[in-house]
Amino acid sequence: MKVLKFGGSSVAQPDRIRGIVEILKDYYAAGDHFTVVFSAFGGVTDNLIEMSELAARGDDRYGQLFQEFADRHQLAIGELLTNEKLQQETAHQMRRSHEVLKNLLYGIFLVREASPRTMDYVLSFGERSSSYIISQVLQQAGVPAEFLDARRIIKTDKTFGNAKVAFEKTYAKIKEHYREHPKVQVVTGFIASAKGGLTTTLGRGGSDYTASLLAAGLKAQAIEIWTDVSGVLTADPRRVEKAFTIPKMTYAEAMEMSHFGAKVIYPPTLMPALQNRIPLYIKNTFQPDFPGTKVSEESDPDGEAVRGISSINNVALCTVSGTGMFGVPGIAGRIFGSLAAANINVILITQGSSEHAISFAVQPSDAERAREAVEAAFAFEIARGVVNAVKVERDLSVVAIIGENMRYQPGIAGRLFRALGKNGINAVAIAQGSSELNVSVVISREDETKALNALHETFFLSDYKTLHLFIVGVGLIGGTLLKQIDQQNDYLRERRGMELKVVGLANSKKMIFAPSGIDLSRWKESLVQSSIPIDLAVFVGRMRDLNLSNSIFVDNTADSKIASFYETILDESISISTPNKIATSSGYLQYQRLKNIADKRGVQFRYETNVGAGLPVISTLRDLIDSGDRITKIEGVLSGSLSYIFNTLDGILPFSDIVREAREKGFTEPDPRIDLSGKDVARKILILARETGVPLNAEDVHVNGFLPEEAMAAASVEDFFNVIEDQAAYFNELYESASREGKVLRMIATLDSDQATVGVQAVGPDNPFYTLSGSDNMIVFTTDRYRVRPLVVRGPGAGAEVTAAGVFAEIIQIGSSLS
Numbered sequence: 001m002k003v004l005k006f007g008g009s010s011v012a013q014p015d016r017i018r019g020i021v022e023i024l025k026d027y028y029a030a031g032d033h034f035t036v037v038f039s040a041f042g043g044v045t046d047n048l049i050e051m052s053e054l055a056a057r058g059d060d061r062y063g064q065l066f067q068e069f070a071d072r073h074q075l076a077i078g079e080l081l082t083n084e085k086l087q088q089e090t091a092h093q094m095r096r097s098h099e100v101l102k103n104l105l106y107g108i109f110l111v112r113e114a115s116p117r118t119m120d121y122v123l124s125f126g127e128r129s130s131s132y133i134i135s136q137v138l139q140q141a142g143v144p145a146e147f148l149d150a151r152r153i154i155k156t157d158k159t160f161g162n163a164k165v166a167f168e169k170t171y172a173k174i175k176e177h178y179r180e181h182p183k184v185q186v187v188t189g190f191i192a193s194a195k196g197g198l199t200t201t202l203g204r205g206g207s208d209y210t211a212s213l214l215a216a217g218l219k220a221q222a223i224e225i226w227t228d229v230s231g232v233l234t235a236d237p238r239r240v241e242k243a244f245t246i247p248k249m250t251y252a253e254a255m256e257m258s259h260f261g262a263k264v265i266y267p268p269t270l271m272p273a274l275q276n277r278i279p280l281y282i283k284n285t286f287q288p289d290f291p292g293t294k295v296s297e298e299s300d301p302d303g304e305a306v307r308g309i310s311s312i313n314n315v316a317l318c319t320v321s322g323t324g325m326f327g328v329p330g331i332a333g334r335i336f337g338s339l340a341a342a343n344i345n346v347i348l349i350t351q352g353s354s355e356h357a358i359s360f361a362v363q364p365s366d367a368e369r370a371r372e373a374v375e376a377a378f379a380f381e382i383a384r385g386v387v388n389a390v391k392v393e394r395d396l397s398v399v400a401i402i403g404e405n406m407r408y409q410p411g412i413a414g415r416l417f418r419a420l421g422k423n424g425i426n427a428v429a430i431a432q433g434s435s436e437l438n439v440s441v442v443i444s445r446e447d448e449t450k451a452l453n454a455l456h457e458t459f460f461l462s463d464y465k466t467l468h469l470f471i472v473g474v475g476l477i478g479g480t481l482l483k484q485i486d487q488q489n490d491y492l493r494e495r496r497g498m499e500l501k502v503v504g505l506a507n508s509k510k511m512i513f514a515p516s517g518i519d520l521s522r523w524k525e526s527l528v529q530s531s532i533p534i535d536l537a538v539f540v541g542r543m544r545d546l547n548l549s550n551s552i553f554v555d556n557t558a559d560s561k562i563a564s565f566y567e568t569i570l571d572e573s574i575s576i577s578t579p580n581k582i583a584t585s586s587g588y589l590q591y592q593r594l595k596n597i598a599d600k601r602g603v604q605f606r607y608e609t610n611v612g613a614g615l616p617v618i619s620t621l622r623d624l625i626d627s628g629d630r631i632t633k634i635e636g637v638l639s640g641s642l643s644y645i646f647n648t649l650d651g652i653l654p655f656s657d658i659v660r661e662a663r664e665k666g667f668t669e670p671d672p673r674i675d676l677s678g679k680d681v682a683r684k685i686l687i688l689a690r691e692t693g694v695p696l697n698a699e700d701v702h703v704n705g706f707l708p709e710e711a712m713a714a715a716s717v718e719d720f721f722n723v724i725e726d727q728a729a730y731f732n733e734l735y736e737s738a739s740r741e742g743k744v745l746r747m748i749a750t751l752d753s754d755q756a757t758v759g760v761q762a763v764g765p766d767n768p769f770y771t772l773s774g775s776d777n778m779i780v781f782t783t784d785r786y787r788v789r790p791l792v793v794r795g796p797g798a799g800a801e802v803t804a805a806g807v808f809a810e811i812i813q814i815g816s817s818l819s
Ligand SMILES: NC(=O)C1=CN([C@@H]2O[C@H](COP(=O)(O)OP(=O)(O)OC[C@H]3O[C@@H](n4cnc5c(N)ncnc54)[C@H](O)[C@@H]3O)[C@@H](O)[C@H]2O)C=CC1
Pocket: 472, 473, 474, 475, 476, 477, 478, 506, 507, 508, 509, 534, 556, 557, 558, 559, 561, 562, 579, 580, 581, 609, 610, 613, 640, 666, 667, 668, 669, 670, 797, 798, 799, 800, 803
């Protein structure tokens, strides 16, 4: 014998009922022995509650709702029953039954009261109507079905609304009834009866419980709960897009998940199943062939440590603290005794071993009463100042990881807290029972979805991790970066288990946001069509409010205004990757502060492309220092554009044309005067000095420029080009004088001890910088270990592809360190 149960969503429309009838016909044809439980049609229980409440308030609109209820059922009969005799019989039976409901509602309207006892009776019309109609449809389909009102077999006490089952009596009644009724019993879920035949209900979701009670009474071989989702999922799919079906779980795990708000199973359902070792299958009515979830006693020692992640959306945390609690027996007893006396359910308890404080979580609606109850119990101690007034914190959630295999497995809690920490989520309180089946963390409610996603990515590695990118600046580097991400995303997902979603994008005019990811094949059009003007404060605020896990901010501009937001961004626990040198090369204190905030928040502030574009310059320097080497000198050609310009100068091509070419090739700064003045190189050597621990400021770098005064003073980029065009002879002579000596021009930066200098030099073949070509950079590190033959990093030091690739690599590195 199998017990099947179909919930309200499965019987919401006649079409869906037809689908169920097909499923049941197959069972019958296969010779399976089964009984089937139904909930009320989807939404009907809520309608019944609403009409009763209206009637109890004396609002005659209840009549309209009743009529809709009656019509809905008559309509279903008309649509589902084509056999005229059956149709008439069913319609008639329903009219009679609904007449009773109508009178009952009128009674409520007259006395202005709907007691829990009356409510249970009213609600019973939902299941009684649906099950009766479906039993008739099954008969029409050739399945020998018989309607069974569960009030005949399920016996309870008189706790209306949430009645307690009298198990032995119920099981005996079930056995007896089924012995005498060989047909397929079509049973009303949710309802039962107490002494005197009074109608009771088993609590919202109680139809699952009905199925489980039937299974226990009949010693059934399986229970199948048919619903609108594909089993129990690893997390709530409305919050975690990547949640997937858990194929197998134990009763204990299912119990934890269901208590924690995984609405798929009504928690009391599990007990009769567990006691009788009856496996329970959760199946999807809309995907009948999908195996769903099997809940049984079978554990899977080789399975994942964490089976699922769940949460309670809104709790309040109450904390009792004080010096008078340490070493005093009975404190916990008094706290929880007072809560029990006030009928307050405690969701979670935590106490540190210092015994200075005990915190417990309750429903927000109970928080005030909990505070009053505990303060009353400790009035004496509070008056003497040895126990403090109860602190109540609201707007909190509980997230929990659940799984039997967590037991005795080190490292699980470490991964949990690391994932939360990396995403800037503060753990307000923590609880883990010694069964190690569940680790619960109380967090801010606004972080709940982010926490669920971060934990899902941490514990379900078979899936891929999503990085949420917020990118400002889509010029040369930004545009190329978007192209590279678009091209490489499939590879990253498949080979690195990582997916990059650009969820926020801005240029200097507009911005767009798409939490599910901006289509990178048409980002330009999306920006043009956007109606949101750029506003950096709004951009950063939106990034904070979206509160997505694994968020990374990327600044591809040369704008100092954006750099001024870095502090706020890092403080929000969002990592930054940027080729923009402004933040790292302006005030030393600001540079240091940004690094400190990143450290404090456990996030990353990365700017490898600030020096040498895509070349590993800063990381090499850090590796040397971190491994104990001492830097004695750094020399470098650090400007890709100047390298290109000096390598292209031949005494024939005009200097200004070569500069324009360098600009077109994407080697120069947005404003090429920054490169030619030596300012860009000065910023770079300054950054390298700071990375080695020398706290220089911009004014400490001595720049020996080569531009004529007039060019330096040019008011705009175009003016600048006009001046250098006019000064062609000056630049030619610079080239010629070097060339006459067999030398080439190089802009060289040096850091020697704590002295930083930048200047153009003419170097001969004996100089290592002589052989550079194209836009090459070359950085020479002389250190204690590399004293005789210095360590050299060399390669193209500017350009869109290499720089964007450097930023891209940095994003991936940041991503790898997250959760
Ligand atoms: N070109 C290169 O080889 C390298 C460049 N960099 C750095 O990369 C950054 C970007 O350089 P490019 O892409 O070449 O410059 P770009 O001028 O092509 O792009 C910068 C973009 O940022 C936009 N922008 C400026 N202010 C903005 C704001 N407040 N909000 C939104 N967007 C804004 C501009 O409209 C422009 O589209 C610069 O900081 C540069 O120093 C670093 C290494 C190498």
